[in-house]
Amino acid sequence: MRGPLVDWYARHARDLPWRHDDCPAWGVLVSEVMLQQTPVVRVLPRWTEWMERWPGPTELADAGPGEAVRAWGRLGYPRRALRLVDAATALRDHHGGEVPQDEQTLRSLPGIGEYTAAAVAAFAFGRRAVVVDTNIRRVQARAVTGVALPAPGYTAAERRLATGLLPADAAESVRWNVSTMELGALVCTARNPSCGHCPLVDQCAWVAAGSPPDDGPPRRTQAWAGTDRQARGRIVQALRDADGPLSREQVLTAAGAAEAQAERCLGGLLEDGLAEGDDRAGYTLPQ
DNA sequence: GATCCGTGGCC
DNA sequence: TGGCCAAGGAT
Numbered sequence: 365m366r367g368p369l370v371d372w373y374a375r376h377a378r379d380l381p382w383r384h385d386d387c388p389a390w391g392v393l394v395s396e397v398m399l400q401q402t403p404v405v406r407v408l409p410r411w412t413e414w415m416e417r418w419p420g421p422t423e424l425a426d427a428g429p430g431e432a433v434r435a436w437g438r439l440g441y442p443r444r445a446l447r448l449v450d451a452a453t454a455l456r457d458h459h460g461g462e463v464p465q466d467e468q469t470l471r472s473l474p475g476i477g478e479y480t481a482a483a484v485a486a487f488a489f490g491r492r493a494v495v496v497d498t499n500i501r502r503v504q505a506r507a508v509t510g511v512a513l514p515a516p517g518y519t520a521a522e523r524r525l526a527t528g529l530l531p532a533d534a535a536e537s538v539r540w541n542v543s544t545m546e547l548g549a550l551v552c553t554a555r556n557p558s559c560g561h562c563p564l565v566d567q568c569a570w571v572a573a574g575s576p577p578d579d580g581p582p583r584r585t586q587a588w589a590g591t592d593r594q595a596r597g598r599i600v601q602a603l604r605d606a607d608g609p610l611s612r613e614q615v616l617t618a619a620g621a622a623e624a625q626a627e628r629c630l631g632g633l634l635e636d637g638l639a640e641g642d643d644r645a646g647y648t649l650p651q
Numbered sequence: 652g653a654t655c656c657g658t659g660g661c662c
Numbered sequence: 663t664g665g666c667c668a669a670g671g672a673t
Binding site (some may be wrong): 401402403406438439440441442443517528555556586588591592593594596597600636648 | 652653654655656657658659660661662
């Protein structure tokens with residue numbers, strides 16, 4: 365299935381700035397962190413600003429967490445911005461200001477897990493790495509395993525499958541990874557896949573089986589209204605939009621939650637390093 | 652391994 | 663309308 369897939373990619377891949385040949389490894393790393401659980405269209409403008417402002421890890425490390433969280437905007441999961449600053453600081457202080465090439469070292473950086481380490485090794489450095497994201501999981505679940513959707517959690521069996529499918533040659537493996545990922549993002553989507561436009565339709569085990577619906581356990585949808593996540597998000601947004609420190613009263617009001625929950629969320633944000641201050645001086649983003 | 656962690660758009 | 667999903671990671 366390599367030929368048709370890579371050919372499809374050559375004709376239909378999106379032109380994304382972090383895929384350009386002249387994009388530095390740092391740009392690839394930033395894009396991968398921003399893309400964690402976040403759609404491409406939302407990342408694009410933030411990534412461009414970010415790279416103009418902090419073209420390398422040293423510049424970001426020197427800027428500090430507050431500016432990073434503010435520049436993160438509404439991408440969501442702002443702890444990613446803090447971890448990116450922490451990773452940049454580690455690169456500046458312990459890696460000569462360079463992004464390391466091997467997965468092991470990448471994996472040791474804050475906010476860089478199994479997927480992101482493999483993606484940076486492959487896409488920034490052309491290395492052979494087993495890249496498994498939600499798109500690749502879904503494409504392989506359908507094309508190879510013959511089921512509509514992968515299980516909720518990433519399994520060892522999936523890792524073995526992806527490892528076995530990965531081409532031995534490094535350059536081919538990179539094309540394979542990016543092509544499979546792109547197919548999952550554009551054609552082999554979670555809802556309403558465009559099988560009529562899929563280069564793998566003739567060899568897809570799921571299509572061959574008649575495209576049966578998902579028969580796995582019902583997926584737990586995450587609650588939103590009334591959760592700590594919502595309240596934390598409101599507090600961080602208020603801190604981000606504020607010119608100066610906010611009083612305790614202003615923070616708790618921004619949370620839009622009952623007092624006990626608002627207190628808990630403020631405490632959690634202080635612990636996480638997403639907020640700073642006290643009742644006397646007021647509260648701000650970290651400095 | 653189960654949970655927690657934001658945000659917004661889509662069908 | 664609202665459940666569901668988007669290039670996951672840390673604990």
